[in-house]
Amino acid sequence: MTKKQAVIIGAGPAGLTAAYELLKRTDIHPIVIEQDGEVGGISRTVNFKGNRIDIGGHRFFSRSERVMNWWLNILPLEESASGSFAIHYQNKQKTIIAEESDPTPNSDPNPYPNSNSHSDSTDRVMLVRKRKSRIYFQRKFFDYPVRLNLRTVRNLGLARMVRIGFSYLKSAFLPIRPETNLEEFFINRFGRELYETFFHSYTEKVWGVPCREITAEWGAQRIKGLSIGKALLHTVTKLFRGKGNIAQKGTETSLIEQFLYPRLGPGQMWEAVADKVREMGGEILTGYRASRLLTEGKGIRAVAAVSQLSGVVREIKADYVFSTMPVRDLMRAMEPPVPEPINDVSEGLQYRDFLTVGLLLKNMQVKDKKGGLISDNWIYIQDPGVSLGRIQVFNNWSPFMVRNPEYVWLGLEYFCNEGDALWRMTDDELIRLGREELTKVGMASGDAFVDGVVVRMPKAYPAYFGTYGEFGRIREYLDSFENLFPIGRNGMHRYNNQDHSMLTAMTAVDNIVEGRKDRENIWAVNTEEDYHERTGREG
Numbered sequence: 001m002t003k004k005q006a007v008i009i010g011a012g013p014a015g016l017t018a019a020y021e022l023l024k025r026t027d028i029h030p031i032v033i034e035q036d037g038e039v040g041g042i043s044r045t046v047n048f049k050g051n052r053i054d055i056g057g058h059r060f061f062s063r064s065e066r067v068m069n070w071w072l073n074i075l076p077l078e079e080s081a082s083g084s085f086a087i088h089y090q091n092k093q094k095t096i097i098a099e100e101s102d103p104t105p106n107s108d109p110n111p112y113p114n115s116n117s118h119s120d121s122t123d124r125v126m127l128v129r130k131r132k133s134r135i136y137f138q139r140k141f142f143d144y145p146v147r148l149n150l151r152t153v154r155n156l157g158l159a160r161m162v163r164i165g166f167s168y169l170k171s172a173f174l175p176i177r178p179e180t181n182l183e184e185f186f187i188n189r190f191g192r193e194l195y196e197t198f199f200h201s202y203t204e205k206v207w208g209v210p211c212r213e214i215t216a217e218w219g220a221q222r223i224k225g226l227s228i229g230k231a232l233l234h235t236v237t238k239l240f241r242g243k244g245n246i247a248q249k250g251t252e253t254s255l256i257e258q259f260l261y262p263r264l265g266p267g268q269m270w271e272a273v274a275d276k277v278r279e280m281g282g283e284i285l286t287g288y289r290a291s292r293l294l295t296e297g298k299g300i301r302a303v304a305a306v307s308q309l310s311g312v313v314r315e316i317k318a319d320y321v322f323s324t325m326p327v328r329d330l331m332r333a334m335e336p337p338v339p340e341p342i343n344d345v346s347e348g349l350q351y352r353d354f355l356t357v358g359l360l361l362k363n364m365q366v367k368d369k370k371g372g373l374i375s376d377n378w379i380y381i382q383d384p385g386v387s388l389g390r391i392q393v394f395n396n397w398s399p400f401m402v403r404n405p406e407y408v409w410l411g412l413e414y415f416c417n418e419g420d421a422l423w424r425m426t427d428d429e430l431i432r433l434g435r436e437e438l439t440k441v442g443m444a445s446g447d448a449f450v451d452g453v454v455v456r457m458p459k460a461y462p463a464y465f466g467t468y469g470e471f472g473r474i475r476e477y478l479d480s481f482e483n484l485f486p487i488g489r490n491g492m493h494r495y496n497n498q499d500h501s502m503l504t505a506m507t508a509v510d511n512i513v514e515g516r517k518d519r520e521n522i523w524a525v526n527t528e529e530d531y532h533e534r535t536g537r538e539g
Contacts, residue, residue, distance in 0.1 A: 005029040007303040007316050009290045010324030012041025013498050014488030016273045017070075018322045018505035023280040025513055030282045031316055033305050035289040038267075039274045041324070042460055042489070043498055045267030046358075048453040050403030052265045053358050053411055055457055057378060057392055059131065060260035060269075062499035066506065068260075071126065074272050075262055078125045124272055126260045127398055132375050135198055137382040139442050141366075144380055146190075146198055160193070167191035182218055182464075183211035202382055205389045206415045207352055209465055218464040218495060263400050266498070288314070290325060292335045299483045321481075322508060324488035324501075326351065326459050327474060342477045348467030349493060353423060354460035356392075357412040357434035360450040364408050366443050373408060379443075386437040387422065389413050407450060412438070418458050427454040462493040479519050485511075487522065500526040 006022055008015045011034035019030040038044055046053040062068055135142040140155045153161050168191035176184040182203065186195040203211055262268040274284055285305060291313070292304040300321045306313045323330050331338050331346035338346070368374050379391040392411035394401040402409035412434040416422040425433065431452035438444040471493060478486050487504040489496045496504070503525045511521070 003027060003029050004319040005031060005317065006320035006322060007290075007318040008032045008322040008324075009303070009330075010034060010041060010488065010491070011036075011039040011270070011274065011284060011286070012324055012488060012501070013043050013270065014324045014491060014501040014505045015041075015322065016270055016277065017502040018485075018487060018509060019277045019282050019284075020273055020280075021506055021509040022512075023277060023282055025509060028320065028512070030277070032277070032282065032284040033288045033290050033303070033316075034284060034286045035308060037286050039284065039286070040267040040270035042457060043266045043270055045265030046453075046455050048358055049451070051358065051360060051409050052394065052401040053356055053453075053455055054265045054267075054392065054394065054397060054401070055356055055455060056354065056413070056460065057397070057411075058261075058266040058498055059377075060126065060262070060266070060498075064499060064503060067499045067502055070502070070506075071260065071269065074276070075124055075126045075269055077260075078127050078263070123263055124268065125263050127263055129259055129261045129377075129397065130375070131257050131259055131377060132396070133378040133380070134376055135380045135382050136441065136443075137198065141379075142198070144378075146194065156197075160197070164191060164193045164197070167193035179216050181212045181216055182214040185216040185218075186211065198382060201384045202380055202389060205387070206461070207463065207465075208415065208417060213465050215464045215468065261398055263398055265398065265401055285314075290323075290333060293321065293323075293330070293333050294335050295481065299481055318483070320483045320485065320512065322485045322487055322491075322505065324486075324491040326462070326490040327486070327493045330486070330491075331474070338477065342473060345467045345470045345473050349471075350463035350466035350468070351418075351459040352461035352463055353416050353418045354457040355414040355416060355422065355430065356455045356457070357414065357430050358453045358455065359410045359412060359431070359434055359438070359444075360402075360452065361408040361410065361444055361448040362450060363448055364444045381441060383441055386440055387414055387433070388437045388441070389415050391443070408444075408448075410438075410444075415461075423456070430454045459490060462490055462495060464495070468493070475523065482517065485519070485522065492523070494526065496526055 004027070006018070006028050008018050008030055011032050015032055015034070016039060019032050022028045022030045036044075042055055043058050044055065046055065060071055133144040135144045135146070137155075142152060142155060143149070146152060156164070171188050171191045175188045179185055179188055183195070183200075186199050186203075190199065200211065203214075207214055277284060287308045288305040289308060290303050291306045293300050294302045294304065294315075300318050302315050303318050303321060304313055304315050325333075326349075328346050328349050328351075331343060337343065364374065366374055373395060374393065375396055376393050377396050379393070381388045381390060390413040392413065394409040394411060395405070399405060414422060414430075422430075431454065434452070435444075435446055435449055439446050474493075478484060485508040486492050487508055488501040492504065494500075504522050507522045507525060510516070511519075
């Protein structure tokens with residue numbers, strides 16, 4: 001009997017997770033198609049002369065115990081965290097034995113045996129890192145998320161704090177109903193004054209449209225229950241909580257204080273997973289683009305992949321198809337063509353693109369209290385006078401991300417639309433812009449510059465405007481194909497984190513193993529704050 005095979009479009013977190021899960025839990029042979037020459041997608045690590053760039057920043061933290069175990073099965077904890085290591089979350093405690101991998105819960109037999117072939121590599125490990133993100137506003141630092149502490153009061157001034165307090169009370173007692181857009185979402189949770197101070201400018205930089213034109217669903221997915229009230233509660237409870245938590249599952253994601261991180265950046269995780277997939281017999285075709293999905297009745301019978309190098313087309317039989325490609329591209333690749341009303345919705349989907357300008361500096365003008373390098377992972381630039389949106393300090397994600405520890409290695413993040421003026425700038429022009437804007441906001445002087453590079457990431461953010469309000473029609477059409485599983489961020493046109501993208505892949509494989517036909521549980525990932533408890537599944 002011919003072995004069944006799955007075609008997986010994309011070798012990012014969702015695609016590689018699907019391939020790994022299929023090999024561990026089924027007899028289905030996965031063939032992964034990746035048009036880039038490397039794996040990891042937006043979670044890959046870019047190496048520039050030994051200095052590594054994490055595109056967009058990827059904290060390895062999840063409320064899902066299943067995902068946490070999965071990561072640690074691939075990359076064990078660093079040697080300094082050897083022995084018994086306790087993590088606390090969601091009123092539960094789990095002990096990790098650093099020398100061995102933990103089994104995945106709710107699985108019998110265990111589909112994740114300790115098969116980490118990289119445990120003897122000192123490079124392929126997870127570090128435990130402290131999280132620190134701040135807002136840079138009027139050349140002053142504020143906690144992110146905003147905390148109601150003495151520093152905030154001192155930096156903003158008493159008059160503005162009073163306005164913020166009354167504005168918040170107004171929103172708490174007289175919230176905007178119905179809540180239809182992102183601006184109303186922010187105002188209801190923080191009050192108009194705080195929204196205008198800390199959220200308005202940055203959010204519109206990210207999306208390039210007014211907040212009132214973005215659906216409230218984006219806030220519900222990315223910020224969930226965070227508010228002034230929860231920020232204040234977090235500040236108080238922090239005083240009474242013990243140290244040592246690396247997976248605070250009961251904590252809002254934006255408030256986590258420790259996270260796991262691969263020694264050489266997130267791409268190291270997906271390079272290791274790709275190695276495992278190949279070792280177990282899976283195929284990964286890099287440099288191929290999925291050009292056509294050949295449909296037949298209620299299924300996809302084959303995927304045509306064209307070599308980016310030779311132009312040769314390979315038609316691959318598909319018993320199952322997992323797609324992480326942008327929905328708009330997927331619909332264009334369908335053959336025969338999709339119905340016109342569905343195509344109209346698909347063509348109206350919007351994306352936001354992303355640039356990282358890597359700058360290697362001798363030093364920064366802003367210092368910590370001891371005169372050394374600031375300890376931030378991210379700095380949010382709340383200044384409408386510059387295009388710069390956010391800065392990563394790669395030294396603080398992992399000290400191994402920078403070749404020379406005497407230098408400061410920054411990632412300046414810009415949000416744009418593919419083809420606009422910012423996107424069309426040359427690399428030299430963008431590096432010059434980054435240097436000028438760092439100087440303008442008072443973070444670094446121009447003569448500190450050593451070297452630079454630009455990384456472009458199209459379709460980094462599926463947008464919650466355009467025809468997104470009609471996306472249900474696309475979902476219904478995609479669900480009509482019995483062997484098609486849209487997964488991941490772009491595959492579902494949903495602003496998922498890395499762990500959510502992985503969970504969509506895991507859930508899709510669960511459905512195949514269990515013979516479940518509907519896709520409701522896949523689409524439900526990251527739509528409800530209590531998703532994992534509501535479904536009775538730990539991720």
